Amino acid sequence: METRFPNLPPLDARAYRAARQDRGDGKVQALLEAAGQVFAEKGPDRATGKEIAERAGINPAAVNYYFGGIENLYTAVLVKAHDELLSYETLSGATAAETTPEAKLRAFFTVIADRVTGPNSTSWKLKVLSREFLAPSPAMQLLQNEFPRKASIIRAIVSDLMGLPEDHPLVAHGCVSVIAPNILLVIGDRPTLKIAFPYLRLEPEDAPVLVDRMTRYALAGLKALAEEAKS
Missing domain, CATH: 1.10.10.60 (Homeodomain-like)
Incomplete structure (x- = not known):
């Protein structure tokens, strides 16, 4: 259209x-x-x-x-939706407060989990961003200008966790693996997610468990990729 x-x-x-x-x-x-x-x-x-x-x-x-x-x-x-949900300042502030790459990754996931399980999960903000990501308008360029800065946050974390330089191809693969589930949670339509995964819990009290599982899953995957680089 x-x-x-x-x-x-x-x-x-x-x-x-x-x-x-x-x-x-x-x-x-x-x-x-x-x-x-x-x-x-x-x-x-x-x-x-x-x-x-x-x-x-x-x-x-x-x-x-x-x-x-x-x-x-x-x-x-x-x-407004971007600033209040997933701005660079929010993500960088949360991760900068931690000292280890593992803690930084957990902080990154915590920001996402808080947004998708808290009050904003049913607000217009996520819905507007979801619409824009799925059917971009020319206004999308304004948000795309923020993508490189946000990517730099997760790229630095993944690089430290894998013990590889940021420009290594496996670091890029690791970043995609880490970010992809978060994108699904942010832009996924809640009713559709519940149909596909009826036992998926995204209530506020579920955020800590969600963060813990996403962190452990990501760390295991990044460790496997790092081992691949050594072989």
Whole structure:
């Protein structure tokens, strides 16, 4: 399906400010929350500024006033969801607080587990990001700009665990093996996951067990890859 925003411009100054700086403006936050809900339910192709403004209880003209149009509003919603769920700062802060690569890996998984088992797991934020990852719009470029920095975090951890340089091909394979389950948890539709894996528990109290199992599984796999490098 052709995207509704084929020539989406870069996030302009107004929208960027609204998404990341003007947290105290009640109208801005109301629009972002309402837009997030509508975009999660309908996607950017079927959402309208009028419906978003009505849900926020605000004059429809506010969409243009604060964001410069619905296209920038959609991009601002992605920025907000990304910042509050899986920003580089969140991941780097969690891992930097640990001293060993094993603890850093566990901290990385803890961030993911907290997001997919906590309140955000049923919020519009994960749904909007899931839609964008599965059916990218031009706004995806804004998120892709963050990918290299995030990859550098897990690449350094995997490199230390395997005792191999970061540019070694097996380190890249190890990173993919570590990240892939997390991507499934983040973008996977909850009802679909429950159908495929009816006994998969993703409640808040399950987070520590999930982290422990993912960590042990990853460490065992990385150890096997490291042994392969020696043979």
